[in-house]
Amino acid sequence: MLHLYDTATREVREVHLREPGKIGIYLCGPTVYGPPHLGHGRATLVYDILRRYLEWSGLTVRLVSNITDIDDKIIDRANREGRPWEDITHKCEDVWFTAMRKLNVLRPTDVPHATEYVTQMVEMIGTLMSRNAAYATSDGVYLDVNAVPDYGLLAHQSLEDMLSGGGDREVLGAAEKRTPADFALWKFSKPGEPSWPSPWGEGRPGWHSECVVMSLELLGESFDLHCGGADLRFPHHENERAQAVALGKTFAQHWMHNGFVVDAEGEKMSKSLGNVTNLLDLIEHYDPRAYRMLLLQTHYRSPVKVGQDNIDASVKSLAGLDAFASRLAALGVATADGDVLTSFRRVMDDDLDTPGATALIFDTVRRANAAVDSGDRALAASLAAAVMTMCSALGLDLQAGSDVEDSAADLARQLDAARAAKDFAAADRIRGELQSAGYVVETTKDGTRVRRA
RNA sequence: GGCGACGUGGCCGAAUGGCUUAGGCAAGGGCCUGCAAAGCCCUGUAUCCGGGUUCGAUUCCCGGCGUCGCCUCCA
Numbered sequence: 088m089l090h091l092y093d094t095a096t097r098e099v100r101e102v103h104l105r106e107p108g109k110i111g112i113y114l115c116g117p118t119v120y121g122p123p124h125l126g127h128g129r130a131t132l133v134y135d136i137l138r139r140y141l142e143w144s145g146l147t148v149r150l151v152s153n154i155t156d157i158d159d160k161i162i163d164r165a166n167r168e169g170r171p172w173e174d175i176t177h178k179c180e181d182v183w184f185t186a187m188r189k190l191n192v193l194r195p196t197d198v199p200h201a202t203e204y205v206t207q208m209v210e211m212i213g214t215l216m217s218r219n220a221a222y223a224t225s226d227g228v229y230l231d232v233n234a235v236p237d238y239g240l241l242a243h244q245s246l247e248d249m250l251s252g253g254g255d256r257e258v259l260g261a262a263e264k265r266t267p268a269d270f271a272l273w274k275f276s277k278p279g280e281p282s283w284p285s286p287w288g289e290g291r292p293g294w295h296s297e298c299v300v301m302s303l304e305l306l307g308e309s310f311d312l313h314c315g316g317a318d319l320r321f322p323h324h325e326n327e328r329a330q331a332v333a334l335g336k337t338f339a340q341h342w343m344h345n346g347f348v349v350d351a352e353g354e355k356m357s358k359s360l361g362n363v364t365n366l367l368d369l370i371e372h373y374d375p376r377a378y379r380m381l382l383l384q385t386h387y388r389s390p391v392k393v394g395q396d397n398i399d400a401s402v403k404s405l406a407g408l409d410a411f412a413s414r415l416a417a418l419g420v421a422t423a424d425g426d427v428l429t430s431f432r433r434v435m436d437d438d439l440d441t442p443g444a445t446a447l448i449f450d451t452v453r454r455a456n457a458a459v460d461s462g463d464r465a466l467a468a469s470l471a472a473a474v475m476t477m478c479s480a481l482g483l484d485l486q487a488g489s490d491v492e493d494s495a496a497d498l499a500r501q502l503d504a505a506r507a508a509k510d511f512a513a514a515d516r517i518r519g520e521l522q523s524a525g526y527v528v529e530t531t532k533d534g535t536r537v538r539r540a
Numbered sequence: 541g542g543c544g545a546c547g548u549g550g551c552c553g554a555a556u557g558g559c560u561u562a563g564g565c566a567a568g569g570g571c572c573u574g575c576a577a578a579g580c581c582c583u584g585u586a587u588c589c590g591g592g593u594u595c596g597a598u599u600c601c602c603g604g605c606g607u608c609g610c611c612u613c614c615a
Contacts, residue, residue, distance in 0.1 A: 114615095115615075116615090117615075118614090123615090124614095124615080125615090126614080126615040127615050128615085129615070130615040131615080133615095158613090159613080160613095160614095242543080242610075242611070243543065243544070243610095244542070244543050244544090244610085244611065245542095245543095247542095248542050248543065248611075249542080249543090249610095249611050249612090250611090251541070251542060251611090267612085268611095268612070269612090270612060270613075271612090271613085293613080294613050295613080315615065316614080316615030317609075317610085317615080318609085318610080318614055318615065319614080319615065320610075321610060321611075321612085322610095322611090322612045322613060323612095323613070323614090325612095326612080326613085344615095345615075346545095346609095347608085347609070347615085348615085349608075349609095380564090381552090384552080384553065384554090384563075384564060385552085385553065385554090386553085386554075388545095389545095389546085389553080389554095390545090390546080390608075390609085391552095391553095392552075394552095396551060396552070396565080396566095397551085397552060397553095397565090399565080400551080400552065400564060400565040400566085401552095401564080401565085403564085403565060403566095404563095404564050404565070407564090407578090410577090410578055410579085411578090411579095413578095414578075414579080440554085442553065442554050442555090442562085442563070442564095443554070443555085443562080443563085445563065445564075446554075446562055446563040446564085447563090448563090449563060449564070450562095450563080453579090453580080456578090456579055456580065457579085457580060457581095459579085459580095460572090460579065460580055461580095506574080509574075511574055511575070514574085514575090515574095515575075515576085518575095518576075518577090522577095527577070527578085528576085528577065528578095529576095529577050529578045529579095530573080530575095530576080530577070530578090531573095531577095531578075531579095532573095536577095536578085
């Protein structure tokens with residue numbers, strides 16, 4: 088059974104399922120106001136790997152991941168560029184899902200939009216008001232964090248400690264708030280801004296409310312797992328939880344957070360630092376599988392450096408796996424080796440130990456290659472099947488060289504003929520042609536094999 | 541100021557109180573090959589520093605140095 092580190096309890100523990108065989112997961116999705124960056128890519132890849140693995144394990148997974156399509160940053164950009172805000176959110180969402188498709192990230196089972204749940208959010212805020220956990224000021228409605236006894240559970244800091252720190256940061260709306268840590272549930276709109284009606288005045292929802300409403304509505308109370316990037320731990324997740332607690336509802340049973348993407352100097356890459364490397368650039372310039380490979384070789388909670396050397400190494404390791412897939416495709420269908428798959432489950436169930444899983448894959452590849460060389464085709468086929476099964480469970484599609492053009496296949500046959508005739512000058516010339524056409528050429532006893540470089 | 545994470549070989553990156561080693565990339569040697577490619581076998585250099593606990597620490601504890609994150613809206 089799956090064990091994951093739980094941010095709330097700070098320990099690796101079993102993920103307890105409300106309903107055997109089913110898991111409900113909420114993943115905080117993007118705010119659609121700009122191109123996705125590497126951190127977005129990491130989070131979606133990590134949870135895509137989790138989701139695929141769980142489905143492969145036989146669980147029915149309901150993965151709810153929101154799109155935040157109303158937010159200050161969206162409004163700012165719309166004003167700056169003189170465009171309708173919906174124009175920005177629609178376009179950014181398109182770009183987002185196109186990028187995710189290229190990364191082989193499955194679409195979540197549910198993709199709720201914040202703007203579709205404004206009515207429910209207004210209702211929820213009303214309930215919080217009636218419970219005296221929220222109050223209105225001149226610029227909006229705020230949650231009173233003192234209504235939440237264990238506020239700071241995810242931040243692992245007491246309210247007092249949090250308030251004592253923060254240095255020279257500006258606290259929004261501080262003058263009228265009961266406590267500086269109180270956060271906006273509803274923001275009154277200025278003229279010309281997108282707005283929805285509410286009992287307290289026209290406005291728009293604050294950032295944290297949508298996830299509470301949508302997760303509780305789609306997954307229900309005490310749903311199994313809540314996920315997101317480590318930067319969302321506080322304040323976003325803390326504030327989601329605070330609202331649920333203030334409502335008197337049980338929220339997520341388990342909290343999972345993935346680590347940051349850092350640059351070559353080890354600093355977090357984020358928009359606030361202005362050193363973003365765009366996810367779109369990465370998947371345009373490199374095999375999109377390379378990022379998945381890199382993340383698989385890193386534990387999801389560790390920071391990961393994304394740089395030239397790292398990505399190059401992943402591209403090369405993928406080439407080795409592709410060569411393997413191409414080589415072993417000829418062995419035909421076999422039952423995957425059971426011991427290997429048992430080991431695979433063991434490492435994956437241990438806090439999603441994908442570095443262990445990739446080590447297992449490479450070991451199995453080596454064993455399968457050795458079995459081919461020693462003539463044990465049955466063993467090779469069953470090990471190869473295990474490799475393909477594991478890669479598939481991780482969303483890593485190996486390329487077995489099926490996209491070879493007819494002309495290249497022709498040249499490969501000519502190359503064999505030339506070698507058979509010991510016309511090595513011709514053979515070398517043909518190989519050169521194939522290589523300059525972008526193919527890797529392997530001449531073997533069983534004939535020449537070509538695949539895309 | 542408060543809370544927390546981390547410092548492993550040429551690079552990336554796991555694991556671990558001693559027992560057999562992570563793994564990938566790079567490097568060297570060998571086998572195979574007409575030559576390559578792919579593959580197989582073998583090899584090297586490592587656990588930030590100083591104390592402590594221990595028969596024994598890279599692993600646990602303390603201190604130091606260094607890097608990073610969070611402390612109200614960034615995946």
